[in-house]
Amino acid sequence: MKPILVRGGRLIDPSSGVDSPRDILLKDSRVAAVDAPGKLNSAIRQDGAEVIEAKGLVVAPGLVDIHVHLREPGQGHKETIATGTAAAAAGGFTTVCAMPNTTPVNDSPEITRWMQSPERNAQVRVFPIAAATRGSMGEALTEYGALKAAGAVAVTDDGKPILGDAIMRETLIAASRTGLPVIQHAEDTRMTGGCSMNAGALAFRLGLRGMPVEAESSLVERDIRLVAELKDARPHLHVAHLSTARALDAVRRARRNGLHVTCEVTPHHFVLNEEAVGEYHTHAKMNPPLRSETDRQAMIEGIIEGAVDALATDHAPHAAHEKEQEFERAPNGITGLETALGLAIVWLHEKHKLPLSRVLALLSTQPAAVLNLKGRGSLAVGSFADVVLFDPKKQWIFHAADSKSRSKNTPFDGWKLTGKVALTISEGRIVYRA
Amino acid sequence: MPKTKPKPRKTPSSSPQQTSFHHPGSLLSVNDLALEDIGHVLKLASVLETEDPLKRMKRLFKRRVSLLFYESSTRTRTSFELAAKQLGADTVLVSALSSSIEKGESLKDTGITLRALGAECIILRHPNSGAPYVLSRATGLPILNAGDGMHEHPSQALLDLRTILQHVRGAKAAGPVSETTLKGVTVTICGDIFHSRVARSNMLLLPRLGARVVLCGPSALLPETAADAGPGITIERNFDQALQQSQVVMMLRIQAERLAGLNLDLDEYKLRYQANAERIAAHASKALIMHPGPIIRGLEMTSEVADGPQSAIAEQVRNGVAIRMALLVRALTAKGKTSR
Numbered sequence A: 001m002k003p004i005l006v007r008g009g010r011l012i013d014p015s016s017g018v019d020s021p022r023d024i025l026l027k028d029s030r031v032a033a034v035d036a037p038g039k040l041n042s043a044i045r046q047d048g049a050e051v052i053e054a055k056g057l058v059v060a061p062g063l064v065d066i067h068v069h070l071r072e073p074g075q076g077h078k079e080t081i082a083t084g085t086a087a088a089a090a091g092g093f094t095t096v097c098a099m100p101n102t103t104p105v106n107d108s109p110e111i112t113r114w115m116q117s118p119e120r121n122a123q124v125r126v127f128p129i130a131a132a133t134r135g136s137m138g139e140a141l142t143e144y145g146a147l148k149a150a151g152a153v154a155v156t157d158d159g160k161p162i163l164g165d166a167i168m169r170e171t172l173i174a175a176s177r178t179g180l181p182v183i184q185h186a187e188d189t190r191m192t193g194g195c196s197m198n199a200g201a202l203a204f205r206l207g208l209r210g211m212p213v214e215a216e217s218s219l220v221e222r223d224i225r226l227v228a229e230l231k232d233a234r235p236h237l238h239v240a241h242l243s244t245a246r247a248l249d250a251v252r253r254a255r256r257n258g259l260h261v262t263c264e265v266t267p268h269h270f271v272l273n274e275e276a277v278g279e280y281h282t283h284a285k286m287n288p289p290l291r292s293e294t295d296r297q298a299m300i301e302g303i304i305e306g307a308v309d310a311l312a313t314d315h316a317p318h319a320a321h322e323k324e325q326e327f328e329r330a331p332n333g334i335t336g337l338e339t340a341l342g343l344a345i346v347w348l349h350e351k352h353k354l355p356l357s358r359v360l361a362l363l364s365t366q367p368a369a370v371l372n373l374k375g376r377g378s379l380a381v382g383s384f385a386d387v388v389l390f391d392p393k394k395q396w397i398f399h400a401a402d403s404k405s406r407s408k409n410t411p412f413d414g415w416k417l418t419g420k421v422a423l424t425i426s427e428g429r430i431v432y433r434a
Numbered sequence B: 001m002p003k004t005k006p007k008p009r010k011t012p013s014s015s016p017q018q019t020s021f022h023h024p025g026s027l028l029s030v031n032d033l034a035l036e037d038i039g040h041v042l043k044l045a046s047v048l049e050t051e052d053p054l055k056r057m058k059r060l061f062k063r064r065v066s067l068l069f070y071e072s073s074t075r076t077r078t079s080f081e082l083a084a085k086q087l088g089a090d091t092v093l094v095s096a097l098s099s100s101i102e103k104g105e106s107l108k109d110t111g112i113t114l115r116a117l118g119a120e121c122i123i124l125r126h127p128n129s130g131a132p133y134v135l136s137r138a139t140g141l142p143i144l145n146a147g148d149g150m151h152e153h154p155s156q157a158l159l160d161l162r163t164i165l166q167h168v169r170g171a172k173a174a175g176p177v178s179e180t181t182l183k184g185v186t187v188t189i190c191g192d193i194f195h196s197r198v199a200r201s202n203m204l205l206l207p208r209l210g211a212r213v214v215l216c217g218p219s220a221l222l223p224e225t226a227a228d229a230g231p232g233i234t235i236e237r238n239f240d241q242a243l244q245q246s247q248v249v250m251m252l253r254i255q256a257e258r259l260a261g262l263n264l265d266l267d268e269y270k271l272r273y274q275a276n277a278e279r280i281a282a283h284a285s286k287a288l289i290m291h292p293g294p295i296i297r298g299l300e301m302t303s304e305v306a307d308g309p310q311s312a313i314a315e316q317v318r319n320g321v322a323i324r325m326a327l328l329v330r331a332l333t334a335k336g337k338t339s340r
């Protein structure tokens, strides 16, 4: 692989606090050098480096999404690892962590390895997150040691919660022993049977059963209680797609008490509220549901104050015919990999003045830290040569039809976003060029 | 656990909302109708009701109307069918149990098939809230919502409105309406509000004409949040007190199996919420008593009340045909923004 010299750009590396004009040399799939503009030009002759001019562009660590559904094995009509990672590359992501609710469920080292095989033709790095319990049935633990050895970076039953106290306690103990975080999809399903949107006046008016805020917050509170009880084992609980002010408060309290609890928020939960359901638009149906305006604002506040560790897309592709159904029958979820950066820039940076370096930290350095992804989310020398180049001022219209994902189920079709990805480099390989 | 729940603020998201095209003749929700449209529908209903039958037959002569029913229904289906036939239209009934729907065909495909077979308007009854929106987006045809899940039953609310107006305004029932037409009128809706599309359509429609809607029922069948569904809606859990304020009382059907799920026995329910002769005589001796049917006699309402002098139940049924004729004419003749 030819070395790459990216020069003339504004390098923002949240991992080292750099935000200045810097050139960067990528060699042997790693960051070989970072230096003042012009200082690395000798590499062109010495190493035969390909030069990429980054004038007017931000050069940042490739984005890291710790919550995607790539649908393989078994649901290739929605997405494949190849198409999902192509969408990731187009969105500036160089690392994605794939949830285990595939067919079959990824609860074994074999499937974990299968997902990472070169035959999957992944465009960016895929880290599987394995099922916490066999078949994600919430009954018997999977083999955490073997799963970790096969490449799994966390365990979860995402899509379903780990509901029972005893099994969640076992999960936390076994995972901490193995050094894996436990990711919880926090939903007390005893309160959400038959529900398809957020509980409240709007759900009542639309004649839809609503998921109460308490379905999320009570399970987060339960999990935190278990983490506190198991303090000596120091388990790491990560709350997936947190969506309510109450659950966020619980996370804040846990952290004040010194517990290892982290959380992520999706772009749709800080951009949209329940009103987006409108006339039963299934592209506004997801789980957790879009919440009240109060909760949406709480997500923004939590992100700005630093209570939220990471932005994650919960990229959940579904075929058109699956979404073109009665609202209650349509599956949950939307695609998100190609809109995350643009939405984060508009809603966090432009509207709420969060510095670009913090936005990028939330999309790269911090999620990498949450799941201990060594050498990711950083442009320090020796890190993986995962880089995104984007124009931070460029406004563009996102067209779902142009998406690289196999599915087009997004509520953001036709939206004007800011921050257009120009180039994505994954481990030294150019995987996307606008 | 702290019990403080923030009151949701109604701030629409600052985003381009996806707006769907619906045929101007469609009726998916009572909110689709401006007050002016409501006046037109009421007037048209009166014109059609008294029109010479042969002349009326020419209104929609040989126009093709499909009735697509995913739930069994006697009253609404028959009412729409009669309305269509009196206007000369051809009707085709497709019911879930005797069609490819049973074989797993989607609502979208069923709609496209009906359109390809020549349907010019589809009347839909469906167990899922919002299904008429799916059908409308799929076909672009005028869709009449004949009841969708727990969402709405707009033609029922319009026939209820006509019934109320005939009593409140008498001869002027067919005239134009405004936001003060029902000023001073309190309508109590009692029973299983949560599961009722009739309740939702009425509580959204009647306050727009100035009525006050009082909802009554046990909390499991009537969540507090129902009062936030729109303006002019309040909750009164004491049925006697609700009755005392009311000029109109709408009773809803109670499904015994739902009460069982709530640990509420029938006797207790009847004690608190049944419309019986003594209660009506004591608290609402002049009120108009309505019920969308089917009635479970002896449960939410006794026979004395259902068949008594205050009962408007038979009028409701009669008004159903007139209103549905008007809606069909509107559906099949609408071109511009509103019907003519």
Ligand SMILES: [Zn+2]
Residues within 6 Å of the ligand: A158, A159, A160, A185, A240, A241, A287, A288
């Ligand atoms: Zn989830």
